[in-house]
């Protein structure tokens with residue numbers, strides 16, 4: 001069953017830049033899709049359409065069968081987004097308040113909010129951080145706070161824009177392990193990265209965007225071959241004819 005159906009999606013910015021020039025993509029519930037592409041190819045603009053932060057100028061984006069233009073609130077509840085810049089996503093004075101922000105906006109009762117926040121924080125390994133100030137956490141911890149925030153919303157689709165940027169090796173491993181665990185629990189995952197080496201072994205599909213269009217779409221091990229021509233580095237293992245390996249092993 002398709003949870004996301006994008007067809008003929010066009011996005012133009014007010015200055016005339018056409019960032020997306022006809023994206024077609026279907027994502028099934030429970031899939032793990034990696035979206036790659038050179039700088040400026042349109043990845044972030046595309047992701048922002050999935051939870052109705054942007055709306056199509058032409059074409060359509062269906063989330064669980066409903067157009068984002070018709071019901072943006074529903075799209076925002078279904079699709080949770082972890083932005084590249086973790087600081088821009090912090091809204092609470094404490095980690096607890098920050099994670100509680102989403103469920104509070106859903107209008108849930110305090111008891112339910114508390115249960116959801118506690119469960120989400122435990123799931124990302126942040127139990128005990130409740131009273132800390134989010135701005136003072138490390139980059140990896142901030143990203144885990146953002147992940148807890150979308151878990152507390154019970155988002156079925158989790159979208160990560162460059163989740164490994166600015167993280168050290170343990171930080172990458174922690175966030176990657178978190179994403180892989182969420183996929184195993186049944187969440188649909190979409191993730192952009194310039195560093196396919198870290199994640200491709202876990203993905204069901206690789207989609208490459210070039211000049212605002214889907215240039216490639218298929219099984220990771222096949223689709224990644226010769227990808228350099230589209231401005232994305234082919235992992236060393238793939239170049240050498242070896243199976244894709246994971247940073248978690």
Ligand SMILES: Nc1ncnc2c1ncn2[C@@H]1O[C@H](COP(=O)(O)OP(=O)(O)OP(=O)(O)O)[C@@H](O)[C@H]1O
Pocket residue numbers: 013014015017018019037038039040041042043044045046
């Ligand atoms: N607010 C904006 N106004 C005008 N043009 C924009 C705006 N935001 C992005 N663009 C342009 O739209 C195109 C797609 O940008 P986008 O950020 O989606 O690319 P990206 O693939 O995510 O790039 P990166 O890998 O650098 O993050 C680029 O040409 C970019 O310059």
